[in-house]
Amino acid sequence: MPRFAANLSMMYNEHAFLDRFAAAAQDGFEAVEFLFPYDFPADEIKARLDASGLTQALFNAPPGDWAGGERGIASLPGREDEFRRGIDTALDYARVLGNRKLHVMAGLIGADQPRAKHREVYLSNLAHAAKAAQAEGITVVIEPINTRDMPGFFLTRQDEAQAICAEVGAENLKVQFDCYHCQIVEGDLAVKLKRDMAGIGHIQIAGVPERHEPDTGELNYPYLLELIDSLGYDGYIGCEYRPRAGTSAGLGWLKPYLNATR
Structure with a gap:
């Protein structure tokens, strides 16, 4: 039976960040994920997790200057020292939060920049992080992201992400399979899930194309979730979507899964 983690960066925006943990638990979630914890002391986040009985499923390593438009630095030449310091910071948080999956964002690359050099830096940084x-x-997980939402992102395809993990060769380096991004770039999700499941470390869902609840749009999530379950995936499935209206009001899709586990 699928287990779901509420993404607190996108969901429960009706509440202040630290209040989203209790709101998610009240709605039946057993785990949460989010982009970045670094604006808050780790102990403060841990207290909210514990008070709500939640598991921290995933968060991201520091991405560089997010407010300035950067979307990760793992593939950026000249930023290696900053990347390594960021991994140290992320692991410090992970120890406190009990988090066991860390997403490392590749970053953006311009059309005139040398892709081979970026790839070389990316592999080296991923080896260090792993x-x-x-x-x-x-x-450690890496995520292909669609270039409609994030133009210029270095990593966009599932096969390339799997090849990079194989080349690095670390057992604890896997792919974050976001169904939303994969559908926009490639489609054929069921075949890719069957092909790549052994190398998938985390899964996320959202409706396509608007990135709302997974009960709308062009993806058949009841089928996909049943397939994921049948393939033996036992991690959390991150609900990384933007609710159409209130978060709690849009959770009708989740109730059958919650009822099945009770």
């Missing part, structure tokens, strides 16, 4: 995380029992 080695550092391995000592903590943490899996």
Whole structure:
């Protein structure tokens, strides 16, 4: 039976960030994920997790200057020292929060920039991150992101992400399979899930094309969720979508899964 994590960066925006944990637990979620924890002390977030009985499923390593438009630095030449410091910071948070999956964003690349050099830096940085995380029992994940939402993102395809993980060769480096991004770039999700499941470390869902609840749009999520379950995936499925209206009011799609586990 699928297990779901509320993405607190997109969901429950009706509440202040630290109040979203209790709201998610009240609606039946057992886990949460979000983009970045770094605006708050780790102990404060841990207190909210514990008070609500929630598991921290995933968060992202520092992405560079997010407010300035950066979307990760793992593939950016000349930023290697900053990247390594960011991994240290992320692992410090992960220890406190009990988090076991860390998403590392590749970053943006201009059309005139040398892709081969970016790839070389990316592989080196991922090898470092995976080695550092391995000592903590943490899996590092990389995510292909569609260029409609994030123009110029370095990593866009599932096969390329799997190839990069294979080339790095770390057992704790896997792919974050976001159904929303994959549908926009490639489609054929069921075939890719069957092909790549052994190398998938985290899964996320959202409706396509508007990125609302997974009960609208062009993807048949009841079928996909049943397939994911049948393939033996036992991690959390991150609900990384923007609610059409109130978050709680839009959770009708979730209730059958919650009822099935009770």
